[in-house]
Amino acid sequence: MSSPMTPRGSLKTLCGWGRYPVQTCHVYCPRSESEILQLLKRDLPLIARGNGRAYGDSALNGEATLQMRHFNRLLGFNPHTGQLIAEAGVLLAEILEIFVPRGWFPLITPGTKFVTVGGMIAADVHGKNHHKEGSFVQSLDWLDLLTSEGQIYRCSPSENQDLFYWTVGGMGLTGVILRAAFRLRPIETAWIRQTTRIAKHLDEVIDLFEAAQDVTYSVAWIDCLATGSQLGRSVLILGEHATREELPAKYRQRPLRTPQRRKLSIPVDFPNGALNPLTVRAFNQLYFLNQQRQASQSFVDWDRFFYPLDSLLGWNRIYGRRGFVQFQCVLPLSTAREGLSALLHCTSAAGAGSFLAVLKKLGDQQGYFSFPMAGYTLALDFPMSQRTLKVLDQLEEITLHYGGRFYLAKDSHLTPMRLRQSDARVETFVKVRDAQQWTVNFASEQSKRLHL
Amino acid sequence: MRAPVLILGATSDMGRAIAQRFAAQGYPIQLAARQVSRLEPDKADLEIRYGVAVSVHEFDVLAVETHASFIQQLPEQPAIVICVVGFMPEQKACEQDLSLTLEVMRTNYEGPAVILSLFANVFEQRGFGALVGISSVAGERGRASNYFYGSAKAGFTAFLSGLRHRLAKSGIQVLTVLPGYVKTRMTEGMRLPPLLTAQPQEVANAIFTAIEKKKDVIYVRPIWRWIMVIIRWIPEPLFKRLSL
Numbered sequence: 056m057s058s059p060m061t062p063r064g065s066l067k068t069l070c071g072w073g074r075y076p077v078q079t080c081h082v083y084c085p086r087s088e089s090e091i092l093q094l095l096k097r098d099l100p101l102i103a104r105g106n107g108r109a110y111g112d113s114a115l116n117g118e119a120t121l122q123m124r125h126f127n128r129l130l131g132f133n134p135h136t137g138q139l140i141a142e143a144g145v146l147l148a149e150i151l152e153i154f155v156p157r158g159w160f161p162l163i164t165p166g167t168k169f170v171t172v173g174g175m176i177a178a179d180v181h182g183k184n185h186h187k188e189g190s191f192v193q194s195l196d197w198l199d200l201l202t203s204e205g206q207i208y209r210c211s212p213s214e215n216q217d218l219f220y221w222t223v224g225g226m227g228l229t230g231v232i233l234r235a236a237f238r239l240r241p242i243e244t245a246w247i248r249q250t251t252r253i254a255k256h257l258d259e260v261i262d263l264f265e266a267a268q269d270v271t272y273s274v275a276w277i278d279c280l281a282t283g284s285q286l287g288r289s290v291l292i293l294g295e296h297a298t299r300e301e302l303p304a305k306y307r308q309r310p311l312r313t314p315q316r317r318k319l320s321i322p323v324d325f326p327n328g329a330l331n332p333l334t335v336r337a338f339n340q341l342y343f344l345n346q347q348r349q350a351s352q353s354f355v356d357w358d359r360f361f362y363p364l365d366s367l368l369g370w371n372r373i374y375g376r377r378g379f380v381q382f383q384c385v386l387p388l389s390t391a392r393e394g395l396s397a398l399l400h401c402t403s404a405a406g407a408g409s410f411l412a413v414l415k416k417l418g419d420q421q422g423y424f425s426f427p428m429a430g431y432t433l434a435l436d437f438p439m440s441q442r443t444l445k446v447l448d449q450l451e452e453i454t455l456h457y458g459g460r461f462y463l464a465k466d467s468h469l470t471p472m473r474l475r476q477s478d479a480r481v482e483t484f485v486k487v488r489d490a491q492q493w494t495v496n497f498a499s500e501q502s503k504r505l506h507l
Numbered sequence: 508m509r510a511p512v513l514i515l516g517a518t519s520d521m522g523r524a525i526a527q528r529f530a531a532q533g534y535p536i537q538l539a540a541r542q543v544s545r546l547e548p549d550k551a552d553l554e555i556r557y558g559v560a561v562s563v564h565e566f567d568v569l570a571v572e573t574h575a576s577f578i579q580q581l582p583e584q585p586a587i588v589i590c591v592v593g594f595m596p597e598q599k600a601c602e603q604d605l606s607l608t609l610e611v612m613r614t615n616y617e618g619p620a621v622i623l624s625l626f627a628n629v630f631e632q633r634g635f636g637a638l639v640g641i642s643s644v645a646g647e648r649g650r651a652s653n654y655f656y657g658s659a660k661a662g663f664t665a666f667l668s669g670l671r672h673r674l675a676k677s678g679i680q681v682l683t684v685l686p687g688y689v690k691t692r693m694t695e696g697m698r699l700p701p702l703l704t705a706q707p708q709e710v711a712n713a714i715f716t717a718i719e720k721k722k723d724v725i726y727v728r729p730i731w732r733w734i735m736v737i738i739r740w741i742p743e744p745l746f747k748r749l750s751l
Contacts, residue, residue, distance in 0.1 A: 063696035
């Protein structure tokens with residue numbers, strides 16, 4: 056009721072989606088901008104946190120973690136341009152639930168819908184259409200940023216341009232993102248026309264990607280345990296938004312409605328080691344057989360196409376209590392074939408079967424510090440163990456050798472040295488952060504680890 | 508078209524959840540709070556999500572002299588009024604600060620009782636409507652740790668009970684809501700037992716159902732009814748020695 060209070064903090068044990076590392080944090084849940092201002096005045100560095108879907112320590116800060124989920128309002132929608140204005144804590148899942156039935160779909164979406172608007176900007180997320188339509192910044196018209204001086208700046212490609220391009224992909228280290236305007240695309244149906252292709256080895260999947268340049272959505276699932284001549288055996292999945300005409304008659308009546316899917320949730324932690332080379336091999340075999348049996352073209356609803364893992368709520372628990380780490384790098388086009396082959400060799404040689412291995416072609420990039428670059432990105436995850444840490448070291452070295460770089464939203468393992476070797480932009484980012492005093496107010500456990 | 512639902516104290520976590528619940532059912536919404544500018548984002552949000560009409564109104568629960576004109580200037584008289592207003596500072600601070608003590612008593616009892624009794628007159632004449640007061644289990648028995656807040660809520664509970672008695676014949680529903688612990692800004696930083704702690708959305712759902720079913724008094728989590736039976740029945744000599 057009375058005067059705006061400094062929000063009371065509470066001590067909570069937090070982690071990212073990978074459940075490693077775990078950190079005790081002072082957590083604040085502000086409801087208004089003035090409460091954030093009060094916290095900024097203390098000059099203790101803080102980090103904003105959305106839905107905690109970064110895998111590692113990007114959205115953790117022991118001193119002060121700002122839980123932004125109360126900033127969850129939709130502020131405006133323009134049905135002529137598809138521009139949606141939303142507060143930073145709005146979940147992508149809410150946007151989809153509201154707008155798909157009205158015939159709109161996000162221009163850019165990551166592989167989970169359980170992310171916030173603020174999180175998508177901070178990581179400048181990319182999706183299956185990056186090679187064609189770029190990362191989240193491509194759909195972003197403007198954002199409002201609360202900075203160190205306690206000012207709110209409207210940032211866009213034409214206004215406060217530098218601040219804009221440092222903030223997208225800036226991992227929350229430039230200020231607190233309050234709200235943003237970004238574009239949705241009109242869709243005729245809620246269905247994706249999907250085509251799958253089996254690739255017998257790495258070269259073949261890359262050839263298939265190159266041939267599918269003009270397809271809007273593409274992604275490949277790799278069987279990480281395949282070796283020798285089968286190294287890189289994969290399923291390439293291609294998709295386009297289906298038009299109403301294309302739909303089978305049974306869906307055409309209500310093209311924007313899709314059947315409700317049963318949500319499964321993982322209620323308990325699996326035992327550590329439940330995922331081992333044997334079980335992963337069995338899973339991959341089944342997956343491939345299943346894909347081969349399916350017709351090569353089919354209609355898949357948006358939820359199954361874009362967010363296959365979201366229907367398994369809490370899937371991170373299958374890795375057991377120790378959690379898991381994800382590794383994602385991108386290699387430039389010139390070294391991609393060779394480099395990917397080396398990365399997959401290393402993974403399969405270590406027998407550290409990755410449950411999920413995703414390969415994706417990326418296009419050019421705009422943000423000053425965003426992850427993507429023209430080339431191929433590979434994402435792997437591993438149950439947390441001492442051996443995994445060794446494999447990560449090797450994978451990082453290979454990435455450096457082939458001129459690649461790393462996705463900070465997935466990272467919990469890099470060293471300051473390796474990050475700098477991988478990416479010349481780091482030094483500039485750090486200089487700007489110092490010069491603008493951002494270091495005084497904004498830091499995460501990740502930025503501390505990587506000396507950002 | 509349906510008559511709107513008015514929410515007094517609409518910037519609170521519970522107020523927001525209640526507004527969403529009723530808007531999701533297609534009710535037009537009137538949001539009222541002291542800082543009316545803070546309601547604009549909620550207005551936009553409810554309109555975009557649910558396609559209902561939303562209006563915002565300045566309302567200061569402590570300025571009781573303005574309450575009659577507040578009701579008069581509403582563009583349309585609501586079908587349902589839900590008073591979510593509440594203020595719970597530290598008990599220790601209240602003991603030392605008379606103005607804070609008064610603010611607690613006036614915010615939790617005087618203001619809500621005044622505005623609801625004015626609405627009662629309007630509703631009685633009109634012959635339909637529902638009045639909802641969010642009171643508290645803290646009002647069921649005074650405790651050392653919380654008796655300023657508790658006594659004001661006790662007064663509010665008694666007020667609602669009397670109002671219900673009066674309006675029983677005229678078909679106006681008066682609903683007393685006893686939420687127990689709720690995870691809101693008011694309880695932030697407190698260690699609350701998860702089994703006894705509701706989310707704001709649960710409170711909103713409970714109110715929505717209670718209005719449909721014409722209930723009189725609800726505990727949001729049923730377990731609180733039994734807890735409060737026990738607390739009320741502890742003999743005073745023993746109660747004095749417990750730390751509750």
